Amino acid sequence: MPKLAYLGPAGTFTEEALRILAPHAERLPCANISAALDAARRGEADGAVVPLENSLEGAIPTTLDEFAWGEPLLITAELLLPVEFSLLVRPGTEIGRIKRVFTHPAAITQCRNFIARELPDAVVVAAPSTAAAAQEVALPGSPYDAAIAACIAGEHYGLVELAARIGDRSDTVTRFVRVSRPGPPPEPTGSDRTSLVAFLTDDHPGALLEMLTEFSVRGVNLTRIESRPTGDGIGRYFFHFDFEGHVADARVGEAISGLHRVCADVRFLGSYPRADGVSPQVKPGTANGDFAEATDWLSRVRTGQV
Ligand SMILES: O=C(O)C(=O)Cc1ccccc1
Numbered sequence: 001m002p003k004l005a006y007l008g009p010a011g012t013f014t015e016e017a018l019r020i021l022a023p024h025a026e027r028l029p030c031a032n033i034s035a036a037l038d039a040a041r042r043g044e045a046d047g048a049v050v051p052l053e054n055s056l057e058g059a060i061p062t063t064l065d066e067f068a069w070g071e072p073l074l075i076t077a078e079l080l081l082p083v084e085f086s087l088l089v090r091p092g093t094e095i096g097r098i099k100r101v102f103t104h105p106a107a108i109t110q111c112r113n114f115i116a117r118e119l120p121d122a123v124v125v126a127a128p129s130t131a132a133a134a135q136e137v138a139l140p141g142s143p144y145d146a147a148i149a150a151c152i153a154g155e156h157y158g159l160v161e162l163a164a165r166i167g168d169r170s171d172t173v174t175r176f177v178r179v180s181r182p183g184p185p186p187e188p189t190g191s192d193r194t195s196l197v198a199f200l201t202d203d204h205p206g207a208l209l210e211m212l213t214e215f216s217v218r219g220v221n222l223t224r225i226e227s228r229p230t231g232d233g234i235g236r237y238f239f240h241f242d243f244e245g246h247v248a249d250a251r252v253g254e255a256i257s258g259l260h261r262v263c264a265d266v267r268f269l270g271s272y273p274r275a276d277g278v279s280p281q282v283k284p285g286t287a288n289g290d291f292a293e294a295t296d297w298l299s300r301v302r303t304g305q306v
Pocket residue numbers: 007011012013014015051054083104106107128129130131174
């Protein structure tokens with residue numbers, strides 16, 4: 001039975017994701033995303049499950065930066081999970097008396113309208129996770145009056161649900177990933193995604209286009225591109241890419257080798273089955289057989305056989 005670290009404590013959305021991704025795994029709750037990833041890196045767990053992005057507000061910056069700068073990890077699976085937020089309070093608290101709200105930053109950004117409408121004067125404070133916020137609010141002397149978390153977190157920590165489904169949109173989906181220590185990626189399934197991080201050599205006109213060209217000419221369809229600051233000053237960025245296909249696919253292999261040639265550094269983050277089961281778009285001339293045939297042809301050219 002594998003042991004998986006996750007953004008805890010019990011009752012987070014990440015725990016829900018872990019239960020779906022690995023129903024039989026032993027669960028190791030951690031205080032924050034970095035701690036969960038460190039537990040996997042150090043071998044205290046066989047892997048970890050962390051949130052990566054949501055369909056309303058985009059990336060979870062800590063996760064992206066850990067993947068880029070921390071000791072390498074390999075993404076082996078992904079999950080898309082619809083999340084629903086509840087306003088949770090200690091028994092007896094009325095909505096008009098809520099002055100301080102505690103929750104994860106991703107929940108703050110996804111419940112903006114509710115907070116502005118129903119809690120216009122409340123101070124909203126960032127918590128390490130939604131369930132950590134619920135746990136804190138449940139303490140008798142807590143400085144916080146309410147948490148925004150999953151309904152199940154309220155049940156877990158003895159809070160009352162004052163309002164349900166308070167997210168700005170009912171169709172928001174969060175993408176979670178399972179990671180392990182580096183090793184061979186899972187076998188291709190025919191519906192895979194690959195993730196990597198690319199660092200520019202230097203800042204020059206067309207630098208981003210050069211990277212994009214490596215994907216474009218091999219017919220590799222991007223599914224996410226995100227720039228993150230390198231920390232070396234305003235205007236200095238590196239890039240996260242997600243794209244269709246598996247590193248075992250010829251077009252993907254050629255694209256990322258090309259990227260390796262034109263970038264200062266490329267960090268491969270993994271090839272893993274797509275949660276939505278969508279098959280890649282394969283443009284004419286970019287299937288595995290087309291690349292193999294072209295390689296054969298080139299060797300015939302080089303040996304004088306054509
Ligand atoms: O804090 C949690 O419960 C998490 O798992 C992170 C998170 C927060 C808000 C939306 C999705 C995931």
